[in-house]
Amino acid sequence: MASMAQAISGSKRELYNTYLSAMFELKKHLKRRRLLIIAAIAILVPLLFYISIPDTATQFATTSLNFINVLIAITAAMFGGDAISGEFEKKTALMSFPTPQKRVSIMAGKYIAALESTFIMVLLFYGVMTLQIIQLYGTTAIPVELWQSMLIAILYSTSAVSIVFLYSSFFKRSISATILGFVTLMMILPIISAVLSTTEVEPWFIVTYSAGLISNIVGEGGFMMGPGRAFGAAFEPSLGTGLIVMFTYTIIGFIGSMAIANRRNVE
Amino acid sequence: MEYAIETKNLVKRFNHFTALDGISLQIEKGDIIGYVGPNGAGKTTTIKILTTLINPTSGFAYINGIDVSKRSTETLRDIGALIEVPGIYDYLTPNEMLTYFGKVYRMNNDEIKRRMKETLGLVRLSDWENKKIGSFSTGMQRRLAIARAIFHNPNVLILDEPVLGLDPKGIKDIRELMRYFNSQGITIFLSSHLLSEVAEVCTKIIFLDEGRVTAFEAIEDIINKNKSTEITIKLLKSLSEEEVNKLSSIEQIKTAKAENDTIRITFDGKPETSYQILSRMISFGYEIVTYNIEVTELEDYYISIMGDEKGVN
Numbered sequence: 001m002a003s004m005a006q007a008i009s010g011s012k013r014e015l016y017n018t019y020l021s022a023m024f025e026l027k028k029h030l031k032r033r034r035l036l037i038i039a040a041i042a043i044l045v046p047l048l049f050y051i052s053i054p055d056t057a058t059q060f061a062t063t064s065l066n067f068i069n070v071l072i073a074i075t076a077a078m079f080g081g082d083a084i085s086g087e088f089e090k091k092t093a094l095m096s097f098p099t100p101q102k103r104v105s106i107m108a109g110k111y112i113a114a115l116e117s118t119f120i121m122v123l124l125f126y127g128v129m130t131l132q133i134i135q136l137y138g139t140t141a142i143p144v145e146l147w148q149s150m151l152i153a154i155l156y157s158t159s160a161v162s163i164v165f166l167y168s169s170f171f172k173r174s175i176s177a178t179i180l181g182f183v184t185l186m187m188i189l190p191i192i193s194a195v196l197s198t199t200e201v202e203p204w205f206i207v208t209y210s211a212g213l214i215s216n217i218v219g220e221g222g223f224m225m226g227p228g229r230a231f232g233a234a235f236e237p238s239l240g241t242g243l244i245v246m247f248t249y250t251i252i253g254f255i256g257s258m259a260i261a262n263r264r265n266v267e
Numbered sequence: 268m269e270y271a272i273e274t275k276n277l278v279k280r281f282n283h284f285t286a287l288d289g290i291s292l293q294i295e296k297g298d299i300i301g302y303v304g305p306n307g308a309g310k311t312t313t314i315k316i317l318t319t320l321i322n323p324t325s326g327f328a329y330i331n332g333i334d335v336s337k338r339s340t341e342t343l344r345d346i347g348a349l350i351e352v353p354g355i356y357d358y359l360t361p362n363e364m365l366t367y368f369g370k371v372y373r374m375n376n377d378e379i380k381r382r383m384k385e386t387l388g389l390v391r392l393s394d395w396e397n398k399k400i401g402s403f404s405t406g407m408q409r410r411l412a413i414a415r416a417i418f419h420n421p422n423v424l425i426l427d428e429p430v431l432g433l434d435p436k437g438i439k440d441i442r443e444l445m446r447y448f449n450s451q452g453i454t455i456f457l458s459s460h461l462l463s464e465v466a467e468v469c470t471k472i473i474f475l476d477e478g479r480v481t482a483f484e485a486i487e488d489i490i491n492k493n494k495s496t497e498i499t500i501k502l503l504k505s506l507s508e509e510e511v512n513k514l515s516s517i518e519q520i521k522t523a524k525a526e527n528d529t530i531r532i533t534f535d536g537k538p539e540t541s542y543q544i545l546s547r548m549i550s551f552g553y554e555i556v557t558y559n560i561e562v563t564e565l566e567d568y569y570i571s572i573m574g575d576e577k578g579v580n
Contacts, residue, residue, distance in 0.1 A: 027363060028359065094350040098348045098350070099372070102340065265320075265321055266321070
């Protein structure tokens with residue numbers, strides 16, 4: 001009984017440490033102006049879609065949503081890339097680790113801060129896009145599926161952050177984790193999907209393929225894998241599988257990164 | 268007896284390299300101990316084990332009687348540590364950084380404010396509380412890292428090469444801080460490869476070499492044990508044979524060796540004996556230009572136990 005009470009109090013303590021770490025990390029993001037810079041991108045980029053205004057709100061949303069994957073990749077790479085590797089590379093771990101908190105609590109806090117930052121950017125992007133639709137097509141024209149799209153984008157951003165965190169946990173240099181994280185989300189995984197598509201294998205297990213749901217769910221335009229139809233068959237991710245794949249990437253990336261970071265030696 | 272720091276047969280291996288080879292230490296509360304050895308001796312490895320940054324391959328480490336491997340968060344509450352040259356959050360201010368660490372140590376806002384004032388005052392950074400750390404000099408950053416280490420009022424302070432890369436003023440500042448902290452009852456474990464630095468502030472020294480403790484002694488004992496028994500005397504002119512023979516009549520002199528205008532004598536090492544020898548020589552009419560007792564430096568002792576090839580500095 002006493003040991004259970006101890007375990008509960010220990011868990012509460014570590015949860016609070018995770019909260020402290022998340023708040024500290026967010027403060028660092030703010031101070032380094034990363035949040036502001038990426039927020040500016042999230043706000044300004046949708047404005048570019050004024051250049052060519054489609055006939056319907058749904059078409060406008062689908063066109064704008066082509067950018068959301070790029071925004072999520074940038075945000076995940078920027079906020080997750082140096083979260084773990086930076087502690088080791090810059091030796092701030094020598095100051096933050098010998099404190100009465102578990103290393104996992106510190107890392108989980110960093111993960112939550114990266115998620116929060118990414119969510120803020122996704123919400124900002126959707127917010128601006130919704131305002132644009134209201135201004136161009138009226139309130140009633142807002143596609144109902146836009147909310148579903150936003151929820152999928154949020155789930156996709158958690159898997160993107162998890163992938164970058166996994167890199168951050170084993171790379172020595174933050175820049176390597178940041179660049180490789182971005183390249184994985186923007187090039188490596190989409191290329192693998194494209195190659196599989198050309199061989200008529202549906203890349204259902206590739207998370208960037210599942211991310212097609214973000215715009216697919218809104219409708220019109222459809223989702224086409226690969227650089228173009230000429231390269232192979234076109235597939236569309238199914239909602240259920242896509243969500244499971246995103247969730248799986250999130251969990252594996254998160255647990256993997258925590259396990260590696262916890263075992264990593266501070267040199 | 269509960270020690271501030273205790274290790275039992277501590278071993279750490281990195282693949283085939285043995286960094287620590289059975290280190291056993293007992294450091295009493297309130298002591299200020301120097302942990303000295305050449306680069307690669309295992310000093311930082313010991314400190315990383317004590318601060319739970321790495322786990323030992325075998326053996327035990329205790330802080331205030333608590334096993335650091337088993338109850339790490341508990342032991343880390345009592346420790347303040349400055350390890351190597353830690354990275355510092357250069358885009359934050361000391362206030363922001365220390366507030367975070369204060370909360371980690373479950374200090375309330377009033378306590379954080381009070382300690383902020385006290386510690387920043389101690390390390391002379393009060394005027395810099397809300398300035399970006401990135402604009403600080405190396406010495407200021409190191410002082411801030413010390414402020415962070417003592418912010419939660421630890422009773423054990425572990426310092427690993429705290430003066431590394433600092434200018435003489437910075438070194439003096441850190442030295443004074445260490446003396447002050449020790450006067451407040453804090454146990455200080457100071458690791459350094461600078462023997463002179465350790466000798467300035469510590470009362471005892473542990474010599475470490477190739478992962479093993481080669482000596483653990485009080486500085487006073489080392490000095491007494493290695494007290495010089497040799498005097499070199501320079502005279503105005505070379506001695507005649509009669510003058511050399513006359514030296515043997517001074518009973519306090521054990522041996523005497525003359526060469527041209529220089530005499531080297533050995534005696535019992537006592538200051539009063541040295542005075543008596545000098546008085547007798549003057550009364551015999553020796554024209555003494557210089558009279559030097561050879562001083563055995565701590566460095567000589569270090570070399571005697573470590574071997575010539577190991578650098579002191």
